[in-house]
Amino acid sequence: MSVHLLQTATSVLLKDPTASLGDVAKAAGVGRTTLHKRFPTRADLIHALATEALDLVDEAISGVDLDTDDAIEQLVEKLVPLGPRVEFLLRFPNLQDDERLSVRLTTMDQPVIDLISRLQGTRLRADLPAWWIAQILYAGVYSAWEGIAAGRLAPLDAPRLVLTTFYLGVRDAGATDRQ
Amino acid sequence: MSVHLLQTATSVLLKDPTASLGDVAKAAGVGRTTLHKRFPTRADLIHALATEALDLVDEAISGVDLDTDDAIEQLVEKLVPLGPRVEFLLRFPNLQDDERLSVRLTTMDQPVIDLISRLQGTRLRADLPAWWIAQILYAGVYSAWEGIAAGRLAPLDAPRLVLTTFYLGVRDAGATDRQ
């Protein structure tokens, strides 16, 4: 139930960062007093949401063997379902105000950057900055989650769509005109 | 100066959607009274920001000849500099509460979707949904703007980076292992 509370709070605050704690409590089907008992202040709640999201993403990344051939494939599989949590970390304002959160945020994707750097020259283009490739990867994952949330994309189709776009782009390889 | 006010307000409210009108006024180097005189309520200000952003994006899209070969290239060139305004439209919550804004938001990128649909089968892969290709395009533009804002990407490099990733993906075409 506590998990469900954090999940609901994440969704509510993402949809409207100015939502009152009363709104959050109501959405979670819980009394405002109870919410205050578990998270004394609004900052505490947001900190808890960020920490939980960081834990989940860390867990997803560390659950992937970064030395196998399909590391990126595994990563995408694991990240897509985290949808709102990733969104919270990427979009919620002023998360970097907290020292410890800031550190975790900046170091979180270092393993991913390293992985990409390692793959550049073999499976990945070496003429692009590693951080850019990581950004594009995250953007794809996030876009896929948006599509799922909007009902336009089947969850099981998401990883394939993200990966094929990520690796091959959108150009028709059989097209006669090249540029 | 009015333009600068709207631009500053956009940046401030994006960085912190809960920022007070006093903060906005101070950031814009203007008195809070003046701000209230021009935009009687907070909702009026946000509505004005959204409308201006919509105008700019509309202008960018309609300024591109969608029948030429390099329509997408032109589009990217024009959209990247709009950075924060696009971000505002994509990320600011509850914009769809306003009827007229909502309509403009949903119909804004229809020409782009149509363009993509037209190009599918010739220059663009036909095995991907048009809306997905549009999302990936926007994500690339937005990522580029983030890179520029973070100082990691030179503005003049942005369009090339977006387009090559968009069309070709990130796979090393010369790699020996295929999948």
Add this chain to the structure above:
DNA sequence: CAGGAGGTGAACACTCATGTTCACAACGGT
């Protein structure tokens, strides 16, 4: 110089989210 337009800070009343306390109900274990 006179007067209007636009901008400003100060002050005010008002609303609302917030944080706190308290009394009460439901529940499980002893």
Add this chain to the structure above:
DNA sequence: ACCGTTGTGAACATGAGTGTTCACCTCCTG
């Protein structure tokens, strides 16, 4: 049956953002 735990609504004080008014200033124009 007793008691600690957990959750709840009600009520309250507080603080901050908001919207408004007003007197004052500067600048530009007739």
